[in-house]
Amino acid sequence: MPRLFGTDGIRGLANSDLTVELALGLAQAAAVVLGKGRIADGRRASGRRPVAVLARDPRISGEFIAAAVAAGLASSGVDVLDAGVIPTPAAAFLIADIGADFGVMISASHNPAPDNGIKFFAQGGTKLPDEVEDRIEAALGLPKLAPTGVEVGRITRFADAEDRYVVHLMSTLKQRLDGLHVVLDCAHGAAAGLSPEVFTLAGAKVTVIGADPNGVNINDGVGSTHLAQLAETVLNHGADLGIAHDGDADRCLAVDANGAMIDGDQIMAILAVSLKQRGLLRDDTLVATVMSNLGLKVAMAEHGISMMQTKVGDRYVLEALGQHKLTLGGEQSGHVIMSDYATTGDGILTGLHLMAEMARSKKSLAQLASVMTVYPQIMVNVAGVDHHSLNSNAVISAAVTVAEKLLADSGRVLLRPSGTEPLVRVMVEAVDQQTADAIANDLAAVVREQLAL
Numbered sequence: 001m002p003r004l005f006g007t008d009g010i011r012g013l014a015n016s017d018l019t020v021e022l023a024l025g026l027a028q029a030a031a032v033v034l035g036k037g038r039i040a041d042g043r044r045a046s047g048r049r050p051v052a053v054l055a056r057d058p059r060i061s062g063e064f065i066a067a068a069v070a071a072g073l074a075s076s077g078v079d080v081l082d083a084g085v086i087p088t089p090a091a092a093f094l095i096a097d098i099g100a101d102f103g104v105m106i107s108a109s110h111n112p113a114p115d116n117g118i119k120f121f122a123q124g125g126t127k128l129p130d131e132v133e134d135r136i137e138a139a140l141g142l143p144k145l146a147p148t149g150v151e152v153g154r155i156t157r158f159a160d161a162e163d164r165y166v167v168h169l170m171s172t173l174k175q176r177l178d179g180l181h182v183v184l185d186c187a188h189g190a191a192a193g194l195s196p197e198v199f200t201l202a203g204a205k206v207t208v209i210g211a212d213p214n215g216v217n218i219n220d221g222v223g224s225t226h227l228a229q230l231a232e233t234v235l236n237h238g239a240d241l242g243i244a245h246d247g248d249a250d251r252c253l254a255v256d257a258n259g260a261m262i263d264g265d266q267i268m269a270i271l272a273v274s275l276k277q278r279g280l281l282r283d284d285t286l287v288a289t290v291m292s293n294l295g296l297k298v299a300m301a302e303h304g305i306s307m308m309q310t311k312v313g314d315r316y317v318l319e320a321l322g323q324h325k326l327t328l329g330g331e332q333s334g335h336v337i338m339s340d341y342a343t344t345g346d347g348i349l350t351g352l353h354l355m356a357e358m359a360r361s362k363k364s365l366a367q368l369a370s371v372m373t374v375y376p377q378i379m380v381n382v383a384g385v386d387h388h389s390l391n392s393n394a395v396i397s398a399a400v401t402v403a404e405k406l407l408a409d410s411g412r413v414l415l416r417p418s419g420t421e422p423l424v425r426v427m428v429e430a431v432d433q434q435t436a437d438a439i440a441n442d443l444a445a446v447v448r449e450q451l452a453l
Contacts, residue, residue, distance in 0.1 A: 002388055005133040006418075007313035011108050014061030018069045018116050027072025027104070027133065029139035030120055034102040035078065049153055049334040053098070053121075055083040055091035055161075056106035057190040057248045060215030061116045066106050069118070074153035076145040083161035085213075087190040087249035089346035090165040092125035094185045096343065097164055097449075099123075107190070110225050111218045125343040126322075127315035131238035136396045155435035162194060169198050169349055170196040172341045175356040182355060185230040187223025188213040191249035195348050202352060207237050219246065224253040224334050224347075231259035240358070241365045243351040244334075246306070250314070250336035252350035265296040267354055269372040271336070272328055273303050280327065281305065287329030287337075290414055291314070294429050299372035303446040307435040312416065314345045375411070376433040380426040380444040385451035387417035387424045399446045403439050411436065415443065424451065 012028065035050045052073050056062035062085075068081045069388055078101075083094060088105045095103040101123050114305040120128050120136065137315075147153075167184055182204050186192040192211040199206050209229060210222035222229055224244040234242040241262075242255040253349045254262040268286060273280035287308045288296060292309070302305045310316040314335040321329050321339045330336035335345030342349055358365060390396065396415065405411045411430035414429070418425055424447050428440040 004137045009117050011115060011117035013114055014017040014116040015082040020064060023065045024072040026118055027069040028076050028144040029136045031073055031076030031078050031145060032139050033135045047079055049079045051102035052080045053081050053083055053091055053095050053100045055086045058085045058213035058215060059113050059116060059218050060446045062106045065116055069104050070155050074155050077147040077151050078153040080153060080155045081158040082155060083158040085190055086161055089250050089342055089344050092121050092344045093165055093168055094161055095121050096125040109248050110219055110246040113218050119266045158304050166198055170201060173202055173352055173356060175360050176203040177355050177359055180355055180359060181239040183207045183221055183230060183233045183239045185209050185244040187219050187245050187247050188217045189249060191348060198348055205353055214243040224251045227255060227261055231255045235259050239282035245347040249347045250345040252336060253334040253346035262365060262369050263332055264332045264336060265293045266369045266372050267336055268330050269296055269299050270357060270368045272305055272372055275328060276305055282325060282327045286324050287317050287326055289331050292332050292378055293375055294412060295373045295375045303368045364388035376436045377429045378436045378440045381423050382426060382444050382447045383423040384453055385424055385447060386453055387422055389451055390417050390424050393450050395450050396446055399443055403443060
């Protein structure tokens with residue numbers, strides 16, 4: 001049976017894959033596993049009930065899923081602080097800020113509106129290790145806690161959640177953004193209210209798109225997966241740059257004044273070089289995933305920065321940052337973790353510090369991004385296949401070996417099953433786009449033939 005948790009929580013079609021019953025059961029199971037021993041046989045083990053922060057993005061299904069999660073937690077003896085619609089990194093920050101025992105974010109991130117997801121955070125606002133997620137999944141089949149009377153949890157509104165997060169973001173910024181004009185694309189998501197406020201407070205001139213969430217338009221033609229409208233708006237307004245969030249605002253991608261995309265790898269390169277120059281990049285090391293462009297590794301080496309690579313998923317980046325006490329890491333997709341300020345990818349925080357480097361250096365975003373040469377890369381998503389069998393297929397493994405020999409040291413190949421969708425991702429980098437395209441399409445054909453359902 002496939003594992004319930006993917007690379008970023010549990011995700012699927014709301015009311016079909018992700019049902020009220022599943023949400024309720026997961027909340028009850030999480031109360032057992034994440035209660036830190038404060039729940040014992042339905043009674044308080046340490047004189048108080050455990051506390052959980054609950055938040056969601058604005059998609060319509062989040063309303064009933066959040067209600068189910070709140071019910072599951074409170075019925076298990078957990079006090080719930082409902083923060084409403086806020087970004088995922090805001091929820092993670094608040095868990096640590098108030099000393100909550102754990103937290104739950106209801107979001108499907110960059111996925112379309114019909115999807116939704118559930119992400120759990122541990123005490124301190126960190127994502128859960130695989131083994132803890134497995135314990136929650138196992139607890140789904142066990143008896144649930146059923147306290148009564150005064151032991152039942154309460155559900156209350158987290159009234160100052162947004163204000164706490166805004167104050168935190170502003171406290172990280174040592175450089176004002178006065179004189180810079182930014183277009184913000186909020187993806188009709190969780191950042192719609194907060195992001196424009198923060199960038200304005202920081203001194204930037206702000207033009208906003210994608211900031212009218214109605215529950216069904218999240219990520220619809222806007223946000224970090226659809227940059228065309230952002231680039232057009234930047235050009236039309238003569239702005240210095242554009243910043244795009246995804247639905248839950250844990251990502252930041254950008255476009256420069258010419259409308260060219262600046263991805264997560266380039267953003268990390270800019271921030272890493274800046275931090276090293278100022279003596280703030282611990283151990284002169286950047287953490288990135290195996291999906292990062294080869295050009296990032298080359299650029300870091302040229303600037304005396306080591307690059308540590310992890311599995312795909314910002315929680316694996318976070319684990320490496322914590323284990324080695326490092327400063328900066330992230331993903332090409334725009335999850336950038338600045339561990340001095342955050343425990344997860346934070347799109348607003350990243351955008352603020354990207355612009356702060358523009359203001360500090362007095363360079364354009366294009367000039368800053370030139371620190372890295374992006375190798376031609378192609379990603380082919382092969383859908384309708386048994387992606388769970390990818391790593392055990394000998395024919396596919398042999399095809400990958402042949403492709404790697406063809407590329408030698410001038411590129412690389414990576415095949416992996418998606419952790420959030422039923423498909424296989426085929427990624428190829430090479431010195432020229434034609435070679436990358438040809439090898440990727442050949443490998444995709446092998447995957448399609450071997451794993452067809």
